[in-house]
Amino acid sequence: MTTVEENSGPVTDPTSDYNIFDPEFVRDPYPTMSEIRESKCPIAHTDRWGGSWLPTRYDDVVAIAQEHEIFTSRSITVTASPLRQAEGPYAGIAAPPITSDPPDHHWHRRLILPVFAPQSVAKYEQGTRDLCNRLIDGFIDKGEADAGTDYAQQIPVRVISAMLGVRDDMADEFVSWVRGVLEVGLTDPIVRLENRNKIINFFREELADRKKNPRENDLITDLLNSGDKYPVTDQYVLGVCNLMLIAGIDTTWSAIGSSLWHFAQHPEHRKQLRDNPDLWPTAVEELLRAYSPVTMARLVDRDIEFQGCPMKAGDRILMAFPAANRDPRQFENPDEVILDRQHNRHVAFGSGIHRCAGSNLARLELRVALQVWLERIPEFSLVDPAAVTWAGGQVHGPRVCRVRF
Amino acid sequence: MRVRVDQDSCQGQQMCSIAAPEVFGSDELGHATVLIEGDLPEHLHAKTRRAQANCPEDAIIIEE
Ligand code: HEM
Ligand code: SF4
Numbered sequence: 001m002t003t004v005e006e007n008s009g010p011v012t013d014p015t016s017d018y019n020i021f022d023p024e025f026v027r028d029p030y031p032t033m034s035e036i037r038e039s040k041c042p043i044a045h046t047d048r049w050g051g052s053w054l055p056t057r058y059d060d061v062v063a064i065a066q067e068h069e070i071f072t073s074r075s076i077t078v079t080a081s082p083l084r085q086a087e088g089p090y091a092g093i094a095a096p097p098i099t100s101d102p103p104d105h106h107w108h109r110r111l112i113l114p115v116f117a118p119q120s121v122a123k124y125e126q127g128t129r130d131l132c133n134r135l136i137d138g139f140i141d142k143g144e145a146d147a148g149t150d151y152a153q154q155i156p157v158r159v160i161s162a163m164l165g166v167r168d169d170m171a172d173e174f175v176s177w178v179r180g181v182l183e184v185g186l187t188d189p190i191v192r193l194e195n196r197n198k199i200i201n202f203f204r205e206e207l208a209d210r211k212k213n214p215r216e217n218d219l220i221t222d223l224l225n226s227g228d229k230y231p232v233t234d235q236y237v238l239g240v241c242n243l244m245l246i247a248g249i250d251t252t253w254s255a256i257g258s259s260l261w262h263f264a265q266h267p268e269h270r271k272q273l274r275d276n277p278d279l280w281p282t283a284v285e286e287l288l289r290a291y292s293p294v295t296m297a298r299l300v301d302r303d304i305e306f307q308g309c310p311m312k313a314g315d316r317i318l319m320a321f322p323a324a325n326r327d328p329r330q331f332e333n334p335d336e337v338i339l340d341r342q343h344n345r346h347v348a349f350g351s352g353i354h355r356c357a358g359s360n361l362a363r364l365e366l367r368v369a370l371q372v373w374l375e376r377i378p379e380f381s382l383v384d385p386a387a388v389t390w391a392g393g394q395v396h397g398p399r400v401c402r403v404r405f
Numbered sequence: 406m407r408v409r410v411d412q413d414s415c416q417g418q419q420m421c422s423i424a425a426p427e428v429f430g431s432d433e434l435g436h437a438t439v440l441i442e443g444d445l446p447e448h449l450h451a452k453t454r455r456a457q458a459n460c461p462e463d464a465i466i467i468e469e
Binding site: 062110113114116117118119281282285342343344345346347349351352353355357359360363 | 416417418419420422423424431432433434435455458459460461462
């Protein structure tokens with residue numbers, strides 16, 4: 001990977017030259033994914049952005065996710081980072097468990113799972129509801145708001161801050177650091193490195209503080225104290241904090257944003273949920289399927305032929321969960337949002353040993369954010385559909401999304 | 406009909422408890438547990454099959 005200019009140019013054949021940062025693909029990736037999926041090469045390849053493979057069929061994506069020995073998580077970003085060797089003072093700090101492979105992955109994941117079990121995240125429901133109501137209080141009288149920046153963007157960052165026990169007023173900075181890593185940083189390694197260092201510097205101080213002043217019911221304190229069971233190091237705890245920001249903010253914010261964008265255009269779906277509140281859990285799964293925000297990557301461990309594709313050691317594979325979730329071989333009418341879809345084996349949270357550890361929290365935030373919005377603002381529409389802006393690459397969702405009510 | 410969860414495959418997706426909350430719960434790691442010992446009552450059969458179909462890890466085993 002070199003510069004944005006070199007990688008941009010027009011795409012003629014997406015099966016051999018797709019560009020995940022093409023503005024049209026960023027806005028609406030589904031037609032291209034479908035074109036690739038139904039072509040003779042459902043696992044496409046591109047030389048852009050350091051080169052990658054793009055499987056688009058459900059069965060292929062799941063098979064790769066399950067084969068973690070061949071398809072490793074040594075690098076999970078959708079672009080190659082030329083600065084990887086030069087990650088400055090924090091080169092050794094990864095983002096466990098997402099970047100861990102077995103055997104360490106098991107305990108890296110084991111340690112954080114209890115925090116995210118359904119019964120553990122339930123205690124964040126009321127706080128999330130209050131937060132959503134406060135945000136809406138701030139703009140409801142104006143008759144217009146940005147469902148992206150005024151609402152969706154504000155929620156996950158504050159829930160994560162509460163979980164990590166850090167100051168609430170860090171929200172804007174966290175958001176800007178995460179975007180620096182996950183959005184701008186994907187095509188600009190300098191920005192990525194700067195923001196990564198800001199995150200880790202911030203948490204170094206938090207760790208130092210928790211060592212001096214341990215707290216009750218505090219994730220950082222608990223992780224630091226789990227050393228009697230596992231070889232927990234500061235690097236591991238820093239890595240987990242880093243991951244909580246990277247994995248928990250942009251992702252959930254994008255899911256909330258896409259869902260509001262959808263509801264703004266579908267009054268019949270707003271009504272369906274008003275009339276059948278029992279439908280919420282099923283509806284949330286359907287929105288996650290149809291607007292899956294996250295694409296991960298894997299690095300191929302050794303030369304291998306997969307479904308006829310000659311993959312080489314070190315090749316990057318994009319785990320296109322959004323493409324898998326729109327595969328007609330797995331889902332009837334995949335491009336349609338069917339809020340009461342009964343058969344929904346979606347993989348928005350991934351599959352296999354790395355599947356999202358935070359999914360129960362994400363589901364809760366998504367449900368509460370949408371419920372509160374629809375309670376308070378039952379009728380609303382997009383101010384200008386063409387003015388909605390989108391982020392893409394690793395995480396897909398609307399950023400500016402003005403609505404009128 | 407009886408049901409169990411293969412704990413080696415379960416990744417805690419919790420799609421089972423969304424499809425059939427009467428049948429599936431969660432342990433302290435978020436992995437699925439079965440809430441009903443022995444035979445499942447008739448009216449839960451369809452839901453339980455749906456839970457099985459929706460589990461992305463093929464972790465739900467039904468014995469009839
Ligand atoms: C709608 C929101 C979210 C989506 C769509 C999502 C999606 C994903 C996906 C697809 C993976 C799999 C990664 C892979 O296969 O390499 C993943 C992993 C992970 N996610 Fe999420 N995520 C969301 C929210 C969250 C939240 C709120 C948290 C926690 C605060 C979180 C924490 C994690 C962690 C810790 C992992 C790594 C698990 C492992 O490697 O064992 N995620 N997520
Ligand atoms: S849906 Fe499958 S993987 Fe998920 S908790 Fe249930 S049994 Fe486990």
